[in-house]
Amino acid sequence: MIRIRGTVGGYPVALDIELDAQDWTQLGGLVSLQTSSEPEKVSRPVGPEKTRADPFWQLAQQILQQAGTLAGPALLVQLETLTGNTQAAKQLMVRLRHSNEVVVERSSDALLYRWQGSEDK
Incomplete structure (x- = not known):
């Protein structure tokens, strides 16, 4: 039963x-x-392999690189438009935050995402 x-x-x-x-x-x-x-055993790409295989990741980097600096809410809107999914957009923001090419600064209103590229910080 x-x-x-x-x-x-x-x-x-x-x-x-x-x-x-x-x-x-x-x-x-x-x-x-x-x-x-x-x-x-399930084979999943990890690290750099995942980065190269993810087209949204490349586009997210390009969006920030072209803008130079974006406030968190504005970046989220652009990434939601790109992915069509809020959760995927938030995951991309986390990846950007932890990327070596991006500096995140606090402002009075929101976090600012600034593209640094391959330059030394």
């Missing part, structure tokens, strides 16, 4: 599903479980 409890909107829901042996066998045939002794 499977029990599902929760809410839908403001209404409480309690659902019991009973399966006999044949139902469980049918369900097991639809689901194939991987029973390998070693976990599957």
Whole structure:
């Protein structure tokens, strides 16, 4: 038996599903479980490889480089327009903040992102 409890909107829901042996066998045939002794290794680009592979990252750098200096909210708006996603735009801002080419300064209103390029700071 499977029990599902929760809410839908403001209404409480309690659902019991009973399966006999044949139902469980049918369900097991639809689901194939991987029973390998070693976990599957996933290859993800890290560090510079990720930077080169991410077109939004390159464009985010170009936006800031062309502007020279941008306030955080203005940069966020431009990155949201670029990515079409607030979360992705915020992730790009974090990457810019930690980049060697960008200096982040505090002003009275917001953080200022300033492009430094490859110059020594």
